[in-house]
Amino acid sequence: MPHSPLPPMPAFEAGWVWLAGAGPGDPGLLTLLAHHALGEADCIVHDALVDDGVLKLARPGAELIHAGKRGGRPSPGQPDISRRLIELARSGKRVLRLKGGDPFVFGRGGEEALALVAAGVPFRVVPGVTAGIGGLSMAGIPATDRHTNHAITFITGRLAGGDIPDGLDWTALAAPGHALVIYMALARLASIADRLIAAGLASDTPVAVISRATTRHQKVIETTLAHAAVDSRDLEAPAIVAIGAFVRLRAGLDWMGAMEGRILDADPLGTDTSREAV
Numbered sequence: 001m002p003h004s005p006l007p008p009m010p011a012f013e014a015g016w017v018w019l020a021g022a023g024p025g026d027p028g029l030l031t032l033l034a035h036h037a038l039g040e041a042d043c044i045v046h047d048a049l050v051d052d053g054v055l056k057l058a059r060p061g062a063e064l065i066h067a068g069k070r071g072g073r074p075s076p077g078q079p080d081i082s083r084r085l086i087e088l089a090r091s092g093k094r095v096l097r098l099k100g101g102d103p104f105v106f107g108r109g110g111e112e113a114l115a116l117v118a119a120g121v122p123f124r125v126v127p128g129v130t131a132g133i134g135g136l137s138m139a140g141i142p143a144t145d146r147h148t149n150h151a152i153t154f155i156t157g158r159l160a161g162g163d164i165p166d167g168l169d170w171t172a173l174a175a176p177g178h179a180l181v182i183y184m185a186l187a188r189l190a191s192i193a194d195r196l197i198a199a200g201l202a203s204d205t206p207v208a209v210i211s212r213a214t215t216r217h218q219k220v221i222e223t224t225l226a227h228a229a230v231d232s233r234d235l236e237a238p239a240i241v242a243i244g245a246f247v248r249l250r251a252g253l254d255w256m257g258a259m260e261g262r263i264l265d266a267d268p269l270g271t272d273t274s275r276e277a278v
């Protein structure tokens with residue numbers, strides 16, 4: 001049976017900015033709406049995190065503008081990016097502002113949207129798969145599981161100045177039963193682990209570091225809080241760090257590993273006592 005036709009998509013009107021998430025890398029994880037926008041936009045202002053495979057889906061002739069922000073490399077400042085979006089929209093272009101993951105998760109999408117509001121430029125927000133959710137799924141770690149965590153906390157490991165955030169309640173984060181997902185943490189993993197251990201989190205708490213999730217360069221390591229910084233030193237950014245008992249579920253759910261022969265443990269938490277009786 002043929003596929004059903006796609007639902008009608010909103011028109012991308014001249015003079016509008018669409019602030020869209022491109023997902024963590026794999027173009028297959030774009031939303032239909034982001035894909036539609038790629039095919040319609042006159043210009044696409046994108047971050048370094050947006051995968052080339054996604055940009056290839058742009059309408060032929062669309063202008064691609066790199067507004068990359070990537071540790072170390074000189075990049076346009078935030079006010080410059082917002083000003084550029086406003087200028088492009090005012091010149092009558094259909095402007096796609098494309099960000100890695102979800103535009104409103106650690107991506108300054110809110111700041112850019114507020115600049116558009118201040119300038120009176122109409123805009124739409126298109127959510128995307130954020131790395132902290134998509135990356136976990138790729139690694140076979142459910143973001144929540146009733147046996148391990150009833151909540152999950154997304155944290156940035158880095159402030160604009162490069163330091164780890166100070167205003168966090170590390171003692172609360174270190175409480176048992178928490179699941180933490182830290183973005184932008186790779187370079188500061190040693191200090192983050194030290195803080196959590198000092199705040200009371202066991203040094204053998206399971207940790208997974210997921211590098212370049214959903215791309216063909218994806219790498220995942222499983223380690224503990226005490227060893228995370230050393231064990232992840234060869235991994236490349238971008239990476240997310242998952243900390244907590246939920247990481248143990250990967251022993252049962254590493255579906256990508258299974259495709260390469262990893263034997264999955266159907267009872268990774270050792271909770272299924274009924275199995276012993278069988």
Ligand code: SAH
Pocket residue numbers: 024025049099100101102103104105106107129130131132135182183184185210211212213214215237238239240
């Ligand atoms: N808006 C993005 C986050 C931007 S902050 C989102 O929702 O995903 C940049 C951080 O996102 C990186 O330092 C890294 O922690 C994470 N990240 C983005 N893409 C990633 C990927 N493909 N694999 C692992 N981490 C990624």
